[in-house]
Amino acid sequence: MAIVYIEQVDEMSLEQMQATHESEIKILNEIDKLATMYHIHKADPAELEAKLDEYVEHVKKHFESEEVLMRKYNFPSYTMHKTAHDTFLSDLDYARKQWKNGELKKMINFIYKVPEWLLLHVNTVDTPTSNFLERKMKES
Ligand SMILES: [Fe+2]
Ligand SMILES: [Fe+2]
Structure with a gap:
């Protein structure tokens, strides 16, 4: 049993993004x-x-790596996508601080909530981003 399977997330049109999602799920x-x-x-x-x-x-x-590509190709919803990342990072940082202060369990609990966020983010935010980037890369 895994807590999340790669098949659950949309396959990215951009190979680089797909590889990153695969290694993160691993x-x-x-x-x-x-x-x-x-x-x-x-x-x-x-x-x-x-x-x-x-x-x-x-x-x-x-x-x-996603943000670098979005800026490079002027992705119109950059701010929305970046805000989603930043919000997650601040939650992650909070859990990490609790862990480093001796509450490992808090970090583990956070990890078990990640798949739900990840699936939603990848399937609703990363997918359109990847499609946009892939199109722009082909044009250039
Ligand atoms: Fe992603
Ligand atoms: Fe993303």
């Missing part, structure tokens, strides 16, 4: 596995925490 499922093991065995959370750090970095790069 990390989320790895976190789920590590969190479950940590929960059962009460093992050292070092591996889980390293994976969470990897996730935070991945999200930042994911959003940044």
Whole structure:
């Protein structure tokens, strides 16, 4: 069982965006596995925490790479898309701070809410963005 499957999100017309979504989903499922093991065995959370750090970095790069392309090709809904990213990042940062202050569980709980946000964002915001970018790239 995975907490989110790549088949659940729209396939991006832009290969770069698709690859980013695939790797992010992979990390989320790895976190789920590590969190479950940590929960059962009460093992050292070092591996889980390293994976969470990897996730935070991945999200930042994911959003940044989309924003760079949107600016480059003058995507008309840039502000709306960027605001969606920034809102998520501030929620993520809050959960991360709680985790770094000793409340790992808060960060794990946040992770379990991510798939719902991700599916909605990818399918309603990233899809039109990818289609626009792909068209513009072909023209140039
Ligand atoms: Fe995306
Ligand atoms: Fe996005």
